Amino acid sequence: MIRISVDAMGGDFGPEITIAGAAIAQKRFPEIRFIFYGVASAVEPVLKRYPELASASTFIATETYTRMDEKPSQALRNGRGKSSMWKAIEAVKNDEADACVSAGNTGALMAMSYFCLRMMEEADRPGIAGVWPTLRGESIVLDIGATIGASSDQLVDLAVMGAGMFRALYNVKRPSVGLLNIGVEEVKGLDEIKQAGMMLREIGLDGLEYKGFVEGNDIGKGTVDVVVTEGFSGNIALKAAEGTARQMAQILREAMSSSWLTKLGYLFSISAFRQLKQKMDPGRVNGGVLLGLNGVVIKSHGGTDADGFASALRVGYEMVNNKLLEKIAADLRHFHDKKPELLERGTHAGHD
Amino acid sequence: MIRISVDAMGGDFGPEITIAGAAIAQKRFPEIRFIFYGVASAVEPVLKRYPELASASTFIATETYTRMDEKPSQALRNGRGKSSMWKAIEAVKNDEADACVSAGNTGALMAMSYFCLRMMEEADRPGIAGVWPTLRGESIVLDIGATIGASSDQLVDLAVMGAGMFRALYNVKRPSVGLLNIGVEEVKGLDEIKQAGMMLREIGLDGLEYKGFVEGNDIGKGTVDVVVTEGFSGNIALKAAEGTARQMAQILREAMSSSWLTKLGYLFSISAFRQLKQKMDPGRVNGGVLLGLNGVVIKSHGGTDADGFASALRVGYEMVNNKLLEKIAADLRHFHDKKPELLERGTHAGHD
Known part of the structure; x- marks a missing residue:
């Protein structure tokens, strides 16, 4: 049995999507037991529509929930100890749940998770890892959580955590890892990135294969399984890619409806457009994972549908199942x- | 008359493309006089095929040229004072040309331009500005030249230079300007970006309208005319967007040839795909502009075709024509x- 606590109120559509998504996930993974947190008047009517799910789940009413537009500090002030988001996270802390999933406000989720669960002893910086559709399948990109900057040690930590997540999700023994940089040559880029590259190359970790630097266009190509970057450029890369995808989709939509001939062409090739949509859809493998904490917390897209939320639940399930x-x-x-041994070697090399 | 010096050897295809591109540009802008620099055995046979262009241009033979894979330091060592790229830049310095255009090695072009032309007195950091196709038309994004980091002053300099370029290219009086950040709220992001935002808001420059922070997905939307960022995240954004566009194009290509029905659909809607290609094509407004130097230097894509190179020449022409x-x-x-007045005000405000 794997216990997942769900912030049923999170996301743009609340229980309508989160409960429906849980019903889908439960059919796929019957060993999941859900604990839903939310305002009774909002959750109970929806849950009633899924009797099978309801009979195998627990619902815990909360007096309030965290709004999508609250600032992290506000959310903490208003929701600490009582909102559905806080309670769902706290369930992980109290070992009532193995993982927590929320489609709510990202900043609030990060702040509450950090505050409630604290960093794991071995890590000193949280990060959000996202799954990115690529030409070769899927890659993990982290940190996309907008935590600005990272030391070389923290970049290596992110590499280790991202590779661990990739192994858990895709059952690959030594995922390939690249550091996001502005050129593949060893001499380019920020000092922290160069130093992190040196450590990853020298230290020879069992759980990952370090491939060197990658560039922005390598993400979509799927050049490596795990792309590591600090949160500023990770956020910029993610949003620039999302923007481009939306831009192309809109241009194509307008162009396909510009004449009767193109409209006919669209009808004939509708299966191709479905393929494109499915392959580029971030909802297909929905779920950013908050890494570095004493507990598994998954962030689903706020605007996701039930299938997308079910994917986020699946990510939580796999994370726990794969330890x-x-x-x-x-x-x-x-x-x-x-590291100490490596740094010593590095120092000696410097003196040669 | 506007004189443009051309590194005829630059780019993946050398004179075949650069000379052909110049022939196209000359038809559109007969007042351009070209000075071609290159190795005689490579340039002269191609130039002969364009008698009209040849009669209105000067060709200056150089003993060597800068290779596409040379590192900037190598390129300087090997090419200084004698390669076609160097000579074309030097023509601007010696006032033999008004602008220089090259499709050659970006790092070498930046290094040689910086070395030969030096920074303009008013600027203290070079930058490359690129034209980005958007849903609203075109925006300018800078710095995409991979110069890492920028102080708040330098970000404002980039804003001023980018707005100047937008005015020159599009004849808009006060282009809208945004600072690329990880959120639109005033409190988020790096200190330099916040400080630059404060200066742009307070100082009220005539030549631009400051709109605040923009995010990665705003670039493709065309939310502002000019997007300002330092070179690391600018490069990451550019390449992530390019990668996504290529990824979508490839998925679509494969999907459209997956069955006879989709193939037929493709034939019917071919005009729509042409529209998409044309709207997303970076070659349509080909040309990154090196800003902050004592002279106009344009970088064309290395893999461009003759039409694309003609676009880069047009950018050079407009830059000069619009002063x-x-x-x-x-x-x-x-x-x-x-600035001093502003900073004084800022200091006083800080003491209140």
Whole structure:
């Protein structure tokens, strides 16, 4: 049995989507037991429509919920100890749940998770990892959580955590890892990135294969399984890519409806457009994972549909099922144990 | 008459494209006089095929040229004073040309331009500005030249230079300007960006209208005319967007040839795909402009075709025709004159 706590109020559509998504996930993974948190008047009528789900779940009424537009500090002030989001996270802390999933306000979710669960001993910076559709399948990109900047140690931590997540989700033994940079040459880029690259190359971690620097266009190509960057450029990359995808879709939509001939062409090739939509859809593997905390917390897109929310629940399920946290903690310890030796070698090399 | 010096050897295809592109540009803008620099055995046979262009141009043979894969330091060592790229830049310095255009190696072009032309007195950091196709038309994004980091002053300089370029290219009096950030709220992001935002808001420059922060997805939307960022995230954004566009195009290509029905659909809607290609084509407004130097230098895409190279030549033509350098220098002086007063006000406000 895997227990998932759900902030049923989160997201643009609240229980209508979160409960419906849970019903889909429950059919796929019957060993999940859900604990829903939310305002009774909003959740109960929806839950009633899914008797099978309701009979195998727990619903815990909360007096309030965290709004999509609250600032993190506001959300903490208003929701701490009582909102559906807080309660769902707290369930993980109290070992009442193995993972928490919310489609709510990202900033609030990060702040509350950080505050409630605290960083795992081995990590010193949280990060959000996202799944990115690529030409080769899917890659993990982190940090996309907008935590600005990262030291070289923190970049290696992110690499270790991202690789752990990739292993858990895709069952690959040594995922390939690249550091996002502005050129693939060793001499280019920020000092922290160069230093992190040196450490990843030298330290030889079992759980990942370091491939060097990658550039922005390598993300979509799927050049590596895990793309590591600090949160500023990660956010910029993610949003620039999303913007381009939306831009192309809109141009194409307008162009396809510009004449009767193109409209006919669209009808004939509708299956191709479905393929495109499905392959580029972030909802297909919906779920950013908050890494570095003492607990698994998954962020679903706020605007997702029930299928997308079910995908986020699946991510939580796989994380727990594959013992992500234990693996990440072990890998981080391994890196931190090896680091002094590496730095000593580095110092000696510098003196040669 | 506007004189443009051309590194005829630059780009993946050398004279075949650069000379052909110049022939196209000359028809559109008969007042351009070209000076071609290149190795005689490579350039002369191609130039002979365009007698009209040849009769109205000068060809200056150089003993060597800068390779596409040379590192900037190598390129300087090997090409300084003698390669076609260097000579074309030097023509601007010696007032033999009004602008220089090259499809060659970007790093080498930046290094040589910087070395040969030096920074304009009013600017203290070079930048490359690129034209980005958007849903609303075209925007200018800078710095995409991979110069890492920028102080708040330098970000304002980039804003001023980008707005000057937008005015020159599109004949808009007060282009809208946004600072690329990870959120639109005033409290988010790097200190330099917040400080630059404060200066742009307070100082009230005549040549631009400051609109606040924009995010990665605003670039493709065309939310503002000019998007300002330092070179690391600018490069990441550009390449992430390029990668996504290529990824979507490839998925679509494969999907459209997956069955006879979709193939037929493609034939019917081919005009729609042409529209998409044309609207997303970076070659349509080909040309990154090196800003902050004592001279106009345009970088064309290395893999461009003759039409694309003609577009880069057009950018050079418009820059000169609209007196870009003079305008930028005046705007920068205006900003630097106003800054002390602004900072004083800022200090007083801080003491209140």
